[in-house]
Amino acid sequence: MNLVMWHNPRCTKSRETLALLRQKGIEPEIRDYLKDTPSIDELKTVLGKLGFDTARAWMRTKEADYKSLGLKDESDEDKLLAAMASHPKLIERPVVIHGERAALGRPPEKVLDVL
Template identity: 60%
Template sequence: MTIKIYHNPRCSKSRETLALLEQNGVTPEIIEYLKDVPSVDDIKQLLTMLNFDSARQLIRTKETIYKDLALSTENDESKLIDAMVAHPKLIERPVVVNGDKAAVGRPPENVLAII
């Protein structure tokens, strides 16, 4: 089974998580999600694997685009997911996937539970 990391090489936490995986003998498939944007179905699947109740839990709420789109008042889950697809910068990072499990690498040590 291939372990995947939704990675942003410009993010220190994402780089730290990738390094931690490698230190533990894992060579993950790297998905640079800003270039290879996850689909609506991909995000729904991540939300399920993460056991998140709301798409908002996977959104970076401090991003300017979050405020610009007035997402803090949006309660329609499909609109939140559509916003992440349209603006992948909104997706929390990094996310590591191993089979049917996933973890957000904040802090990076969170991903150790699924490898």
């Protein structure tokens, strides 16, 4: 099973999601997205797999970067995605990607839908 997890080891939900997958006998390919930042094209692709209509639905709107970059009033999707690529802390995590499907691990059990 080719399963990729965009993981932040400092995030409780991310660690819980990884533990859940491992309990199910699944060892995902781990991508530390803060160090190996996704490109804008990758973000667009995964956004579609998540089924979100807008990048904002996938953003951490309480992050300091969100406020300092003035993203609250931004409506241009390309600018939102560019901000996520430049400031990966804005990407809500964890994300589990399996083929043409993806899920946000909030709560962690949501990722089981893509298995």
